[in-house]
Amino acid sequence: MKVTKVAIVGMGTVGTGVARLLLDHGDRTARHAGRTLWLEKVVIRDINKKRQVDLPEGLLTEDLNEVLDNPEIKVVAQMIGGLEPARTILLKLLESGKDIVTANKALLAEHGAELFDRARELGRSIAFEAAVAGGIPIITNMSQCLSANQLNGLQAILNGTSNFVVTQMAEKGASYDKVIQQAQELGYAEADPTMDVDGTDAAQKLAILAHLGFGARVNWKEIARTGIDVLTQTDMKCADHLGYRIKLLAIAQLTKEGLELHVSPTLVKKGRPLAEVQDANNAISVDCDAAGNLFFYGPGAGQMPTASAIVADMIDTAVGRTELTFETLKLWSKQPPRVNLREPNTLAGEFYLRLTVLEQPGVLSQIAGTLGEHGISIKSILQQEGLSKIESTDGQTRKYVPIVILTHKTSEGASRQAVAAINTLKCVEQQCIRLRVLD
């Protein structure tokens, strides 16, 4: 049987999973690749560190040159996170003639253009199935299986940590802070969960999908985003009462005015598949003009789901499929974009507004008036007895009450401006929270 020698650079959680699949399940890779994927080297930072997996003698090295200088190693799983030294190492690997497989979406979202151009110049390829949605093969599906389609839009849950948090808040009635702590204990959230909960991670992944599915050329920082760190139990309860669940959605929607892209906690009607995605799972709903509406659902992160995507890419690269796909994809190429981004303020949508206001006559008419001045009409209002009240303590005792408003369709810009105006009203105690609504 033919042999293709491969290497792993970086032996964190996912790298360990990749080693396991290659070493313990060679029969699978042999069967699907028609050859043995022979793990020749694993480059790590500290050779004395204890590892979760037993590696054959001589496999580990701290010296990247043992991979760079070995022309027999054809495919490298580059498993180092972050931007540097990941970028420099990836460039060195390309220049030494290796094809790359990576899960590093931050690196692609930030330096994709440079890395892909360099790979093309060198006649090499970069495979990145594992960079978006972990075990769900959304990259292959979008770049290969849906080739005959114009994508009209996609709606996705791309951050497992956020989905775990909102699921737990809704189901257990626990506070945001408490659930974050639990997620950290379970390994679903990093020690510093900022990138996950503020929408950065989802925006980076959405940028990659927007390149792939719509021919956009977008830096993830251009994507309007709100994180789940604004959510309270009041939001979970009001959403539930109104027949919705709150999910952190990444949305791309093709319109006449350009491609809408945004990441926001969104009220999704119960019963819609996206609303029912639980825990740390991911899901992508893709609206295609020929294939129709397709829905992909599965583990969005974790050692073995991500390793599964990495090894599938290594097989595709070894047998030559990746090269063929990479050639025609022209991701982050110098070609002009096929679509421009829609100006963020013109993005259309229905919104959920949660205000905390003084309980006194005339308050609602002030708020409704402010919305009206911005051309926004109200679809429904929820002001229930039994929702939490706040007492202020500046000499007088005042009663505050949360009010939730669902608007009819308006624009991102108008809703932003209206919220800014509402926040200046004297009867408004806390900053108004603004979420999107998906019926």
Add this chain to the structure above:
Amino acid sequence: MKVTKVAIVGMGTVGTGVARLLLDHGDRTARHAGRTLWLEKVVIRDINKKRQVDLPEGLLTEDLNEVLDNPEIKVVAQMIGGLEPARTILLKLLESGKDIVTANKALLAEHGAELFDRARELGRSIAFEAAVAGGIPIITNMSQCLSANQLNGLQAILNGTSNFVVTQMAEKGASYDKVIQQAQELGYAEADPTMDVDGTDAAQKLAILAHLGFGARVNWKEIARTGIDVLTQTDMKCADHLGYRIKLLAIAQLTKEGLELHVSPTLVKKGRPLAEVQDANNAISVDCDAAGNLFFYGPGAGQMPTASAIVADMIDTAVGRTELTFETLKLWSKQPPRVNLREPNTLAGEFYLRLTVLEQPGVLSQIAGTLGEHGISIKSILQQEGLSKIESTDGQTRKYVPIVILTHKTSEGASRQAVAAINTLKCVEQQCIRLRVLD
């Protein structure tokens, strides 16, 4: 730009969709294939028949030889249904050097071994994404994206007609016959819907997935199957009452005793993704040891979803990906199977039994006794007032009442034997209906 000449043989609904995508959306195929897929010929039976799509002058022919004798045509979408002449035409196309794309699952399920062996001998390929689950790219996902996994099992809704019927019966409360008639009017069911509703179509697709995902070598006729034609409104109502929806599921489950394969109307717990699949959609839930539980959902049939799969295959074939995959897949090859079928009678499961019995004391104890004799214990019994009663008319007026029993886990064989014994009891009016239960 490079050009690959292609042809379509058979211009039914899906063939017309394929022609539309190739003729009207050449930019998409060019972008994804890095070349033009040039539709050179369309072979039809009657050149004078009116068509849904305007074709350029000279494209249509009644003579298959215009494709066979043209060495410039490399890829052929073989869109003829049924076994013959589809089989003979496919062999002729292979022998004249064409790579094949087809949606004909009946042909593959029946003659797959012969056709694939012949294609391998000739160095040609057969792509068949469209043969299973229409617009959902399950074939590529299983044969390529999940390469690093051992599949433990899959549960799937593979027949859109059946799913439309059970959804309508449950939602509208209409009878089986009425819904079938409606499905025929809407084009969801054939004039003779037998193959769809008796489980044949789903079993043929399951056989293909079992080859692909588990390395089985199975003729679809070996797959235990029950169709939806046994269902009544009583079943829909009882299932709903017990917290389930009834779906026609195709199931593959790897066990120590071999691969379980069966197709049966199954009670699926509400809220599970499979239970919520509506109308003519299909869905596949795949349990993988590394990637975890993945769920794919979308249109399972129809002109454009199926055409989308066909054109994706034509692109994969034109760029060379199919050849690489076909080489390593070894579907229906002379290699020994990787797994044997489990003897059908030993298949494990919980069952739903619906009996119509005489309303008199002691009936339930007779039935429970019969089940006990076959080692089957009862999980719950539903005997409600308000369910339909039947009056027999043999001189005396007797009251019959439906009883529904959910069993604990037992075997296919034991449940079959118990049902046969129950059917001989004097108190039992109609044949007992036996469905599977999935918690």
